[in-house]
Amino acid sequence: MNLIDIDTLTPAFRRVETHARAPLGGRDIAVSLRGVEKRFGERTVLDRLDLSIERGSFVSIVGRSGCGKSTLLRLIAGLDQPTGGILQRNAAARSDELQVRIMFQDARLLPWKGVLDNVMIGLPRDKRDEARATLAEVGLAEREKDWPSRLSGGQRQRVALARALVHRPDLLLLDEPLGALDALTRIEMQGLIERLWREHRLTALLVTHDVQEAVSLGDRIVLIDAGRITLDTDVPLPRPRTRTAPGFAELEEQVLSRVLQRGST
Amino acid sequence: MKLAFIARRALPWLVPLMILIAWESAARTGGLSSRVLPEPLAVVKAAWALIESGDLWANVKVSAGRALAGFAMGGGIGFVLGLATGLFKPAEIALDSTVQMIRNIPALAMIPLLILWFGIGEEAKLVLVALGVFFPVYVNTYHGIRSVDRDLIEMARSYGLSGFALYRDVILPGALPSILVGVRFAFGLMWVMLIVAETISAQSGIGYMTMNAREFLQTDVVVVGILLYALLGKLADMAARAIERATLRWHPAYQTKAQS
Numbered sequence: 001m002n003l004i005d006i007d008t009l010t011p012a013f014r015r016v017e018t019h020a021r022a023p024l025g026g027r028d029i030a031v032s033l034r035g036v037e038k039r040f041g042e043r044t045v046l047d048r049l050d051l052s053i054e055r056g057s058f059v060s061i062v063g064r065s066g067c068g069k070s071t072l073l074r075l076i077a078g079l080d081q082p083t084g085g086i087l088q089r090n091a092a093a094r095s096d097e098l099q100v101r102i103m104f105q106d107a108r109l110l111p112w113k114g115v116l117d118n119v120m121i122g123l124p125r126d127k128r129d130e131a132r133a134t135l136a137e138v139g140l141a142e143r144e145k146d147w148p149s150r151l152s153g154g155q156r157q158r159v160a161l162a163r164a165l166v167h168r169p170d171l172l173l174l175d176e177p178l179g180a181l182d183a184l185t186r187i188e189m190q191g192l193i194e195r196l197w198r199e200h201r202l203t204a205l206l207v208t209h210d211v212q213e214a215v216s217l218g219d220r221i222v223l224i225d226a227g228r229i230t231l232d233t234d235v236p237l238p239r240p241r242t243r244t245a246p247g248f249a250e251l252e253e254q255v256l257s258r259v260l261q262r263g264s265t
Numbered sequence: 266m267k268l269a270f271i272a273r274r275a276l277p278w279l280v281p282l283m284i285l286i287a288w289e290s291a292a293r294t295g296g297l298s299s300r301v302l303p304e305p306l307a308v309v310k311a312a313w314a315l316i317e318s319g320d321l322w323a324n325v326k327v328s329a330g331r332a333l334a335g336f337a338m339g340g341g342i343g344f345v346l347g348l349a350t351g352l353f354k355p356a357e358i359a360l361d362s363t364v365q366m367i368r369n370i371p372a373l374a375m376i377p378l379l380i381l382w383f384g385i386g387e388e389a390k391l392v393l394v395a396l397g398v399f400f401p402v403y404v405n406t407y408h409g410i411r412s413v414d415r416d417l418i419e420m421a422r423s424y425g426l427s428g429f430a431l432y433r434d435v436i437l438p439g440a441l442p443s444i445l446v447g448v449r450f451a452f453g454l455m456w457v458m459l460i461v462a463e464t465i466s467a468q469s470g471i472g473y474m475t476m477n478a479r480e481f482l483q484t485d486v487v488v489v490g491i492l493l494y495a496l497l498g499k500l501a502d503m504a505a506r507a508i509e510r511a512t513l514r515w516h517p518a519y520q521t522k523a524q525s
Contacts, residue, residue, distance in 0.1 A: 101423075106416065121424045122421070122426055
């Protein structure tokens with residue numbers, strides 16, 4: 001159920017992992033998947049998937065709905081267990097467990113707790129000031145006493161973002177967190193996520209069906225189709241990115257055409 | 266503006282007032298025999314006499330005590346069992362279908378059996394109230410826990426909440442609106458059960474007072490008893506609403522404009 005299970009299930013790899021923790025060939029890998037498979041009954045959602053995510057990078061995973069991208073995220077989060085293959089989460093040098101937090105498409109705030117108390121979930125009581133500071137980082141300091149039902153969709157997602165960040169995660173998983181927001185709020189939130197990713201030195205994994213969002217945020221774009229990776233490309237654009245930057249539109253077009261390919265065949 | 270406000274506040278009282286006037290005048294002109302229904306004034310006088318003698322307070326105390334004790338018993342057991350079946354699959358498999366089966370027996374149909382088991386003393390009354398109260402609390406607790414948003418539980422788990430903390434912060438507050446609906450139903454049933462129990466046999470309480478008055482044809486006291494039950498029922502309902510307002514402040518349905 002939780003993160004510890006996977007580690008205890010694969011004690012052999014934990015030992016390997018301590019050696020592998022040092023940058024291997026100059027690459028420090030936070031999460032690695034080898035031949036990972038997920039099946040629900042007869043249906044194979046992820047098919048022998050190999051993927052390594054470098055520490056500190058921002059990886060965008062795109063794909064049509066139902067391609068298995070959210071399942072992949074849930075496996076990495078430890079919410080579900082793979083039916084086959086090896087999934088490794090490598091802790092940063094300073095700790096013994098990779099801290100993972102996930103942001104869902106809906107904010108999933110507890111409606112019976114105020115904004116600040118929602119940020120405090122799973123946090124010891126004496127961290128109240130840290131929670132306040134994180135709430136200020138997402139620009140909602142003055143709303144700490146409000147009920148979640150009083151917030152707009154974008155504000156709720158900002159609270160959810162603060163709730164994830166206050167735990168100082170190494171890896172932030174974003175499961176289409178902006179999917180339900182309007183276009184303006186979305187652009188605002190993208191900027192916020194990018195800024196916090198840089199400031200907190202996170203490793204970020206964003207699942208989205210919006211190619212433009214994937215290109216504007218990711219260092220790397222991974223396309224998943226029918227449970228397999230069909231495209232894995234770096235985004236060589238300098239940050240901060242604008243939609244009019246040279247190369248942006250071309251890359252977007254290129255990825256989009258690959259996403260659409262299956263539909264035409 | 267002001268007139269409209271007064272009219273709006275006064276209008277709901279107009280019909281009861283007219284009924285009262287019609288009742289009083291019918292009684293005075295002799296159209297209504299005092300054996301059928303005493304005049305309102307006589308009811309007020311009877312109530313006053315009962316208050317002065319201390320009988321009223323003593324009987325209300327006994328009845329309220331029975332109601333609350335029965336509620337605590339039945340509601341407590343219903344809540345605990347509802348928690349058990351809601352939270353633990355084995356408990357649900359073992360208990361729920363049995364409870365749902367028994368639920369289909371009207372509680373009042375159990376009266377002959379209860380009298381055989383417990384006699385006509387206090388126990389039978391408490392058990393009858395408890396029996397009536399048990400089912401709404403049980404069903405709504407079970408259903409409330411079952412309908413807590415699975416996504417919220419998953420989120421809380423992924424943020425490290427488990428065991429009692431998960432129950433206290435997520436499951437119980439999520440089930441609370443439904444549990445309180447059960448409590449409100451139970452408050453209503455509590456009085457129904459009590460009235461029946463006290464009417465069948467009692468040596469004290471409001472039911473005893475009215476049945477006693479019936480033997481002596483004191484219609485006014487009977488009416489006082491009926492009005493007392495109505496009043497206590499209303500009080501219980503107000504208490505349930507107050508609990509809802511206090512504990513469900515977060516719920517959009519309970520938020521007042523002052524908070525926005």
